Amino acid sequence: MSETATEAVVSAACLELYSGYGWDGDDHWGAGTHPGWGSNGSAQYQAHYHDAAQGHLDFVAYIDDGLQAYLRGYTFSLDQRRPPRRRCQP
Template identity: 35%
Template sequence: MAYWDPIPTVNACVEGEPLPGLAEWVRAYDVSWDTSHDVWGERNWRNVPGPFYGAATDTCRVGRGVAPGHVLYDDEYGQEFVYRQPRTPEETYRVMAAAWQDLMAGFQRDGDEHWTPELVREWWRDRGRVREWAVGLDREWSVSERAEEREAAGGARAYVAHIDGDLGDRLRGYLFWLQEARPARPGEGLPGL
């Protein structure tokens, strides 16, 4: 499965204009991402490999409102992380809007600069830990009295389905991207996990 790079979509956004189709979430987008401090070392271990990730995010639990197919909350502090990388411009805008909502500026888009093939493979080998966590979150939050936790339980189920479904193929495409700095062409072999 060829990797789709969302960063050109991010770079094409115009400062001061709303994100396409998401004006109610982001009325005036600021295209600069806070890179004054390196948050890679603080990233949540549940983030799926790719350019976007959550690190020291706030605990307001607003990311799923705009990006339920990509953002989930941990059960310890309510911090947000990216469980599915975007695959289209619209999905990219949604992840960007979720990041924009974070008061702590704890989301970042520089994962391509940090993920290595070895780190991606290590994450994949340890995916059982993430899967087990998501199953437990679903079990606990699906019966919660809090509406946002019951809603987020659906995200935990989606994360498990992603891990069990196409994530392996997507990560193989991402590995190719990291190694070759381009997406695989039709018929080209992808590296193993």
Template identity: 35%
Template sequence: MTYWDPIPTLRAMPGEPLPLWRGALVDRDWSLPAPDGWEQRDWRSVPGPLYAANTDTCLTGRQCAPDLVMYEDEYGSEFLYRQPRTQEEVHRFICAADCEPFGGYGGDGDLHWTPELVRDWWRERGRVREWAMVQGWGAGEEAAWALGGNDAGARAYVAHIDRDLADYLRGYLFRLQEGRAPRPGETLPGL
């Protein structure tokens, strides 16, 4: 799947019930900058509009969004290893962001990523992939519970890099260059 824009869904959610939490309302527009800013984003976060910067260490993100969030180390700071591709995934992202007490997530990545920066990240993906390949924190039963299957997240991240991330990034490059998501059949830029 190529790029899907999560921002309209994020902007429509404040004041709406969060489907994952009975009775809870979304109280923030998660398309805004992270409190600590873009400059503090985690280097492992995949390019896209959403990112994590200076998150807490409560190990909550994977409980809500195991298909999007990983922990950077055994202390549990979070980052996005995959951007949301559906409305349901945006809801899981909001759950993860809302659970994170520092409010360390942001959604203004489109204002900062450039085609050149995306291509630079892609060229350096081996560094990210190598980091993910050596994650083994889930070795013991207690660690596996505490880290919410971060080892499974690392495997999913490597699979994402190896399988479908290039197509997503080519679609995201189109979005950055054209100001809209690509339509079916449109030629996508190269990485």
């Protein structure tokens, strides 16, 4: 990587797009700053927990049925430099 490219990457990493979150997030987030997070009585926590659980279930279903076919097609594309032909479903 050239010196110019390295400098560009370092400069991009130094941008504080989230008011310091990237560099010192632990100083801005925690139980003291958001006391309602993590409590079982919080509706926001319950909704987040439900969404996360559903996401995990969706991901497991994708691993069980779909990931293998995707990876097979992806590696074919890397090897052949073209997408695989779609098979007709009977």
